[in-house]
Amino acid sequence: MQAEETHATAEKILQVASRMFAEKGFANASVRDICRETGTTAPVIYYYFGSKKGLFDAVARKRITMTDFIQKLSSVSRAKDPKKGLENFISSYLNSFPEHTFDIGLYMRDSATLDKHSAQMVFGDLEKIKGVAVGLIEEAVSKGVFRKSDPALAADCLLGMLNRDIFERIHFARGSDTEAYRRFVTEFFFRAMA
Numbered sequence: 284m285q286a287e288e289t290h291a292t293a294e295k296i297l298q299v300a301s302r303m304f305a306e307k308g309f310a311n312a313s314v315r316d317i318c319r320e321t322g323t324t325a326p327v328i329y330y331y332f333g334s335k336k337g338l339f340d341a342v343a344r345k346r347i348t349m350t351d352f353i354q355k356l357s358s359v360s361r362a363k364d365p366k367k368g369l370e371n372f373i374s375s376y377l378n379s380f381p382e383h384t385f386d387i388g389l390y391m392r393d394s395a396t397l398d399k400h401s402a403q404m405v406f407g408d409l410e411k412i413k414g415v416a417v418g419l420i421e422e423a424v425s426k427g428v429f430r431k432s433d434p435a436l437a438a439d440c441l442l443g444m445l446n447r448d449i450f451e452r453i454h455f456a457r458g459s460d461t462e463a464y465r466r467f468v469t470e471f472f473f474r475a476m477a
Contacts, residue, residue, distance in 0.1 A: 293331045296321050301342045309339050349408040352381050356415050365423035370469055372419060373445065376412075377465050380449045413438050420476070429476035437476060444468045 299320045303312040314325050314335050332338040359375045362368040416438035423429040429437075448464050451457040 292321075292323065292327065296323060296328060296331060296338070297342060297345060300338050301345070304339060304342055309335075314338075344404065349381055349412075352379065353408065353411045353415070355379060356412060360415055360419055365419055365426055365428050366473065369416075369419050369423065369472075372416060373441075373469050373472075374465055376445050377448060377461050377468075413442060416441055423476070432476065440475075441468075441472050444472070 296317065300312070300317050303317055303320075306312075314328055317328065317338075318324055328335075328338060332341055356372055356375055359371040360368040362371060413435070417434045420429065420432075420434040420437050420441075424431055424434060445468065448459055448461070452459065
């Protein structure tokens with residue numbers, strides 16, 4: 284019972300801190316305000332997270348992890364036909380990218396860059412996603428579905444097109460016709476690789 288309460292308290296602190304860091308940035312979100320909203324005290328926060336920076340790092344790790352998304356991409360991309368696998372990859376990427384992951388407010392109000400640890404986590408996750416795309420393209424090339432080309436560069440081009448739409452949705456709140464964009468990117472990429 285006590286372990287469940289401990290987890291619930293830490294989770295509540297993370298949820299409130301996540302919202303406050305996103306709204307106010309690291310520098311302007313105070314431990315006092317987080318305590319007031321969670322009904323805890325500063326020593327409780329320091330017990331769980333060590334410091335305000337430790338709390339921020341825990342929030343960033345929780346929000347930045349894309350493990351479930353990467354697993355979903357890998358799973359939906361498994362198909363006998365590599366083109367179908369890529370179609371599934373593109374569709375899943377555009378329709379289920381974890382947009383809550385990159386809350387610009389967490390970072391840009393305190394500094395113009397991600398901290399080193401967070402940047403490494405993001406880079407590692409993006410490389411795993413690229414690895415899924417590279418594997419699909421390599422398979423399509425080996426089966427003669429796509430022309431011979433550098434799969435890593437082709438994956439960079441594909442992800443660049445997909446990320447443009449995601450970036451605009453996240454950072455500029457631009458609504459788009461995701462289905463029309465998915466069809467365009469899929470057709471464009473397949474024709475370029477034929």
